Amino acid sequence: xxxxxxxxxxxxxxxxxxxxxxxxxxxxxxxxxxxxxxxxxxxxxxxxxxxxxxxxxxxxxxxxxxxxxxxxxxxxxxxxxxxxxxxxxxxxxxxxxxxxxxxxxxxxxxxxxxxxxxxxxxxxxxxxxxxxxxxxxxxxxxxxxxxxxxxxxxxxxxxxxxxxxxxxxxxxxxxxxxxxxxxxxxxx
Numbered sequence: 001x002x003x004x005x006x007x008x009x010x011x012x013x014x015x016x017x018x019x020x021x022x023x024x025x026x027x028x029x030x031x032x033x034x035x036x037x038x039x040x041x042x043x044x045x046x047x048x049x050x051x052x053x054x055x056x057x058x059x060x061x062x063x064x065x066x067x068x069x070x071x072x073x074x075x076x077x078x079x080x081x082x083x084x085x086x087x088x089x090x091x092x093x094x095x096x097x098x099x100x101x102x103x104x105x106x107x108x109x110x111x112x113x114x115x116x117x118x119x120x121x122x123x124x125x126x127x128x129x130x131x132x133x134x135x136x137x138x139x140x141x142x143x144x145x146x147x148x149x150x151x152x153x154x155x156x157x158x159x160x161x162x163x164x165x166x167x168x169x170x171x172x173x174x175x176x177x178x179x180x181x182x183x184x185x186x187x188x
Contacts, residue, residue: 011076012069019066026063033077034059037084044088054091058084133183141176144169 011032017025037058042051062080069079134142140162147153147161159169 012071015066015069015071015076018063019069026066029062029076030059033062033080036077037080040081040084041088044085045091050091051088054087055084058087061087129184130180133180136183137176137179138172140164141172141179144172145176145180148173 011029014025014029014032018029034055038051038055041054041058042048045051045054058080061083069076073079134145137145143162144158147158148155153161155169155173156166158164158173159166162169164172
């Protein structure tokens with residue numbers, strides 16, 4: 001089926017002129033194809049304002065890419081309508097992706113990453129257990145563990161602080177940590 005515009009030359013000829021930058025030819029093409037493009041896009045999108053926007057995008061794309069039209073591959077109408085359908089489907093996919101993203105973000109905002117009350121209770125219980133177990137150490141072990149693990153001293157700094165040989169500090173720390181592990185019921 002040939003697709004002549006209302007009372008004018010063949011559409012392929014019009015498209016060739018559009019490809020050459022002829023604005024009058026584009027006006028003729030626009031008058032002929034804008035209604036069907038909008039109708040097709042509206043069937044896909046079902047939103048009049050978005051359909052107008054997408055139809056305009058398609059017609060601008062027709063103007064910019066008219067030189068790519070190949071009459072041996074089909075009619076102008078089918079080329080433009082294929083472009084319109086693809087653009088409309090892309091918009092649907094884009095809108096769906098945005099909706100999905102918003103729902104995921106909303107879900108994340110309303111779902112805590114973890115149970116904060118449970119976390120705080122666990123930390124307090126563990127802290128109390130550590131304090132209780134620290135009380136089971138000898139004074140020298142407790143001092144060494146406190147300096148090394150709670151105040152961040154190196155073994156050498158612990159030795160200097162306690163005026164004790166480095167080897168003795170290492171032994172106290174090892175023995176103290178073993179006692180803490182056993183007291184807290186941690187498997188080795």
